[in-house]
Amino acid sequence: MSSSTLFLVIVFGGLAYSKPSVKNTFSTSKHAASPCKITNSTEYNVEVDCTDRNLTDIPILSMYATSLNISNNNIESITDGKVFRNLSSLHTLDLSDNPLELLPYNNIFKELTNLWKLYIRNTYLYKQKDLVLDLLLHGLNNLKHLSFTFKLEPSNLKTTPKLCSHKFNSQPFGKIDRLHSIESLEIDSALLKFETNASITYQTRSLRVINGFVCYYNSFMKEQFDYMPFIEEFFLESPFFIDIISDNFISAQNLLTELVIDGPDLTSTNAVDLIQNVTTSVSRSYNLTRLMLNDIYNHKKLEVKRFYSIYNLVSLTSLEMLGLVGNGLCFKGQNSGDRFPQSLKNLVIQDNCMTSYGINHHILEVNLQLETIDASSQNNCVLKKKKKRKHQFHAHRFNETDRVYSLQKLILTRSIDELNFGNQHDYFPNLTFLDLSLNNKVPSNTIPNFFCSRRHNLRFLNMSNSHITRIEKLAFVNCSNLEVLDLSFNLLGCIDCHICDKLVNLVSLKALNLSSNHIKCSNLHMLNSMIKIERIDMSNNVLQSWDISILNARSLTHINLSRNRIQTLSKGNMEELDTIAKSNSIEIDLSENTLLCTCETKDFLQWMLITRVSIIRRDEYLCTFSNGSVTSLNNLGFIVKSLKSQCVPSKTALIVGMNVLSVCLLTSMVLVFKFRWRIQHWYYKRRFILTLNYVEMVQMFTYDVFISYSADDFEIARNETMEELESRRGIKACIHERDFQPGEYIAENISRAIHSSKKIILFISKNFLGSEWCAYELDIALMEEMHSGRRVIMVIMVEDIPNANLSSGLRHIVDTYTYLEYPKNRTEYDINVFWNKCAEFIQEN
Incomplete structure (x- = not known):
C-alpha cells in the first residue's frame, strides 16, 4: 500500500473497515445485536459510544480510539489484563454503572499512558478485598479527572453502614497517594484518607465526596484535608453520615469558592444543626462565591426545634449565591435576612416553610441588592400554622425614600399563608420574571390595581392555579412589556365576556394561557391590541363559539380551543385563519369539542379538508350527524362528499319548496297579526319552560x-x-x-x-x-x-x-x-x- 493511498484500518470485534468508509454503527463479534456507535471520527480521533448495549466484555478497539464510553452495561469483571493494550491514544474512559466487582489492578490501565479522564462510578468494587487503588492507577501519569465511587446492592441498603474507623483497621483499599496529581476528583467517602502524609500534597481543585454507604464518617475535621490545600470547589453528596463539621474545616481552605452539601434527609437528629455548623465554619471563607446546603433537615428534629438561625454571613463579601433548598426553614423575626452579605445576588430557598410576607418584609426589605429569589413550594412544614398573618396595603405615593429593588426574578409558589403582594410603594424596575402560581390564598381572589404599577418591566407572569375570580381594572395598565401571561386553572369565567378589557394594555404579549377557567364567551376585540401574540390557549372552558378576531394577530402560530363546546367555526374565523396561513404557519386544536356533521357545518368541514392551517390531530375528532350518530373525521373527504349530495336539493324540489314556503309565510303573517295579543301572552308564559327543555335536550x-x-x-x-x-x-x-x-x-x-x-x-x-x-x-x-x-x-x-x-x-x-x-x-x-x-x-x- 503506497503512502498516497494510505487507509486507516479500524477493527471492531474482527470486522475491518477502511477509514473512508467507517460506518456510524458497528457490532462486536460477541454482541452482534448490540452495536456501538462512533459519535465522532477523524483520521486520528475516534470516539466510541457503547452505553446501554447489554455488553459483558470490553469490545476490541482501534489503536486510534480516543474516547470510550461503556457505561450502563452488564460487565461484572475484566479478567483480560491486556484488553487496553495498544490504546495509548485513549484519553477518556467511562466504566460507570456496571455491576463491576473485579479488576486486575496490577496491569489493567498501564498501557493508557495518555489517559486524561477516568470514570468508574457506582460499581461493586468494594467487594474486591485486595483492591489497592494506588496499584490500579499505576502508570496513569497524565490523569487529571478521576471518578471512583461505590454503590451497594439494594438488599444491603436496609442495614445501617458502620463507621469507617470501625470497619477498617487501616486505610481501606490501600494508599491513594497516586491521586495527588488529580485536579478534579470524585471519590467515595470510604476512600478518604485516615491519616495524612506530609510529603504528599494534592493538586486537587475540585473535590466531590459521594456517600456509597460502604462506611461513613461522623465528622469532618481540618486535619483530614491538610493534604488538599488547593481546593476551590467542594461537594458533599448524600452525606447522611455527618454529625458535625469542625469550625476550621472549611475556613482552612483559603482558595475555596464553592461549597455544596446535598442530602437528601440526614438521618441524624443533629442534622438541622449542620446549617448553623456549616455557616459558622465558612464565616471566614472570604473567597466563597457559592454556598448550597440542600435537603439536610429531618422532621424528627424539626418537631422539637423548628426555628433556628443561620450564622452571620455578612463578612463573606464575595458570596453571590446561597441555596437552602428542602430544609423546612421558617425564618422568624425581622432580622432573619440581616445575616446575608450585600454581595449576595441569588437566593434559592425552594421547598421550605416560609410565607410570602416573611420573604417580602424579612428578606427583601433588608436585601435590596438581591436579583433572583426562587422560593417555590413553600409548604414543607412540620407544624401547621396557627395564625394567619395579614398585611394591609395603604396607598403611598412613590418618592425618593421608597424602596427600589434590584430583583429580576422571583418564584413564590405554594405559599402556606395568604399571598402577600408587598407594599404599593415598593418599586421593582428590573423585575422581568414572576411566578406566583399554585397559591390558593390570593387576597380576595383578586389581582389588585397596583400590581403592575411598580413592576412595569415584567416579561413573564404565571398566576395559574390560584383561585382568581377577579382582575381589577388597572391591574395590567403598566404591563406593556409583558410577553408571557399564564392565568390557567382559575375562575375567570366569573368576569364574563369583559376579560378582554383587563388585557387591553398587553401590547407586547406573545403567549396567553386562559385554559380551565370556565370561560363561556369571548370578545371580538380581545386580541386587537396584541399584535405580537404567537400562542393562545383557551382549552378546557365552556366556549360554544370562537368570536375573537385574529386579523391583527399576524404572528399567531398556535390556537388551542380543545375541550370546549364548539360545534363549528364561522366564515369569518376561517377567512382570518387562511389569511394568516398565507404568510406563516399556524395550527389550531379543536379536539374534544361537540363538532357537528350537518348541512349547516358543511362549509366548515370542507374548509378543514383544504385549508393550509394545520388542524392538530384532526383525524381523531368526533363529529355528530343530524340523526345523532357519531363518527370520527379520519375519512373527512367521504363525509364532506356525502353531505354535499344530501344537502343540495333538486331544481324541481327547490321551486316547489319555495312556493310552499311563500304560502306558509303569508299564512303565518296573517295568523300572527290576527292573534298577535294571544301569541304574545303565550310566549311570555312559556319562554322559560321552553328554554329549559331545549338545554336538557341538547x-x-x-x-x-x-x-x-x-x-x-x-x-x-x-x-x-x-x-x-x-x-x-x-x-x-x-x-x-x-x-x-x-x-x-x-x-x-x-x-x-x-x-x-x-x-x-x-x-x-x-x-x-x-x-x-x-x-x-x-x-x-x-x-x-x-x-x-x-x-x-x-x-x-x-x-x-x-x-x-x-x-x-x-x-x-x-x-x-x-x-x-x-x-x-x-x-x-x-x-x-x-x-x-x-x-x-x-x-x-
Whole structure:
C-alpha cells in the first residue's frame, strides 16, 4: 500500500473497515445485536459510544480510539489484563454503572499512558478485598479527572453502614497517594484518607465526596484535608453520615469558592444543626462565591426545634449565591435576612416553610441588592400554622425614600399563608420574571390595581392555579412589556365576556394561557391590541363559539380551543385563519369539542379538508350527524362528499319548496297579526319552560348526579349513595374518590365532573363549610346552574347549622328552594323515604 493511498484500518470485534468508509454503527463479534456507535471520527480521533448495549466484555478497539464510553452495561469483571493494550491514544474512559466487582489492578490501565479522564462510578468494587487503588492507577501519569465511587446492592441498603474507623483497621483499599496529581476528583467517602502524609500534597481543585454507604464518617475535621490545600470547589453528596463539621474545616481552605452539601434527609437528629455548623465554619471563607446546603433537615428534629438561625454571613463579601433548598426553614423575626452579605445576588430557598410576607418584609426589605429569589413550594412544614398573618396595603405615593429593588426574578409558589403582594410603594424596575402560581390564598381572589404599577418591566407572569375570580381594572395598565401571561386553572369565567378589557394594555404579549377557567364567551376585540401574540390557549372552558378576531394577530402560530363546546367555526374565523396561513404557519386544536356533521357545518368541514392551517390531530375528532350518530373525521373527504349530495336539493324540489314556503309565510303573517295579543301572552308564559327543555335536550350527561361532600362525611355521602342510589335505584353517581381521573389537576376534575352530571347534591355539614375544595365545588355548581338556566342543585343538611354560618350562595339556595334534612333517628322507613326523595329530584325533567 503506497503512502498516497494510505487507509486507516479500524477493527471492531474482527470486522475491518477502511477509514473512508467507517460506518456510524458497528457490532462486536460477541454482541452482534448490540452495536456501538462512533459519535465522532477523524483520521486520528475516534470516539466510541457503547452505553446501554447489554455488553459483558470490553469490545476490541482501534489503536486510534480516543474516547470510550461503556457505561450502563452488564460487565461484572475484566479478567483480560491486556484488553487496553495498544490504546495509548485513549484519553477518556467511562466504566460507570456496571455491576463491576473485579479488576486486575496490577496491569489493567498501564498501557493508557495518555489517559486524561477516568470514570468508574457506582460499581461493586468494594467487594474486591485486595483492591489497592494506588496499584490500579499505576502508570496513569497524565490523569487529571478521576471518578471512583461505590454503590451497594439494594438488599444491603436496609442495614445501617458502620463507621469507617470501625470497619477498617487501616486505610481501606490501600494508599491513594497516586491521586495527588488529580485536579478534579470524585471519590467515595470510604476512600478518604485516615491519616495524612506530609510529603504528599494534592493538586486537587475540585473535590466531590459521594456517600456509597460502604462506611461513613461522623465528622469532618481540618486535619483530614491538610493534604488538599488547593481546593476551590467542594461537594458533599448524600452525606447522611455527618454529625458535625469542625469550625476550621472549611475556613482552612483559603482558595475555596464553592461549597455544596446535598442530602437528601440526614438521618441524624443533629442534622438541622449542620446549617448553623456549616455557616459558622465558612464565616471566614472570604473567597466563597457559592454556598448550597440542600435537603439536610429531618422532621424528627424539626418537631422539637423548628426555628433556628443561620450564622452571620455578612463578612463573606464575595458570596453571590446561597441555596437552602428542602430544609423546612421558617425564618422568624425581622432580622432573619440581616445575616446575608450585600454581595449576595441569588437566593434559592425552594421547598421550605416560609410565607410570602416573611420573604417580602424579612428578606427583601433588608436585601435590596438581591436579583433572583426562587422560593417555590413553600409548604414543607412540620407544624401547621396557627395564625394567619395579614398585611394591609395603604396607598403611598412613590418618592425618593421608597424602596427600589434590584430583583429580576422571583418564584413564590405554594405559599402556606395568604399571598402577600408587598407594599404599593415598593418599586421593582428590573423585575422581568414572576411566578406566583399554585397559591390558593390570593387576597380576595383578586389581582389588585397596583400590581403592575411598580413592576412595569415584567416579561413573564404565571398566576395559574390560584383561585382568581377577579382582575381589577388597572391591574395590567403598566404591563406593556409583558410577553408571557399564564392565568390557567382559575375562575375567570366569573368576569364574563369583559376579560378582554383587563388585557387591553398587553401590547407586547406573545403567549396567553386562559385554559380551565370556565370561560363561556369571548370578545371580538380581545386580541386587537396584541399584535405580537404567537400562542393562545383557551382549552378546557365552556366556549360554544370562537368570536375573537385574529386579523391583527399576524404572528399567531398556535390556537388551542380543545375541550370546549364548539360545534363549528364561522366564515369569518376561517377567512382570518387562511389569511394568516398565507404568510406563516399556524395550527389550531379543536379536539374534544361537540363538532357537528350537518348541512349547516358543511362549509366548515370542507374548509378543514383544504385549508393550509394545520388542524392538530384532526383525524381523531368526533363529529355528530343530524340523526345523532357519531363518527370520527379520519375519512373527512367521504363525509364532506356525502353531505354535499344530501344537502343540495333538486331544481324541481327547490321551486316547489319555495312556493310552499311563500304560502306558509303569508299564512303565518296573517295568523300572527290576527292573534298577535294571544301569541304574545303565550310566549311570555312559556319562554322559560321552553328554554329549559331545549338545554336538557341538547346536553349529554355522563352521570345522573354529582355528590359533593366533605371527606369526614364519607359514611353518609359516599357509602350510602353507592348503596341506596346506585345499587337499589339504578342511579349513576359521580364520587370523586372513585371517578376522578388520576394525574389531572383537582380543579379540572371537579369542573369536568359537574359539567357531565345532570344534577348536583350537596351534603352540608360543618366539615363541608370548612373545606376549600367543597367551597370550590359549590362555586362551580352555582355557575353551572346560572349558565344552564335550570335547577340542578339540591341541598341536604347533615346537621343543624345556623343560617348566619352559611355562605351567601348557599344561603340563597336554602332560602329559595326546598332542601332535605338527613334523618336523625335513622329508622329504616325514614331512610327509605329520604333516598326516594333524592331519587325523585335526580330523575325529574
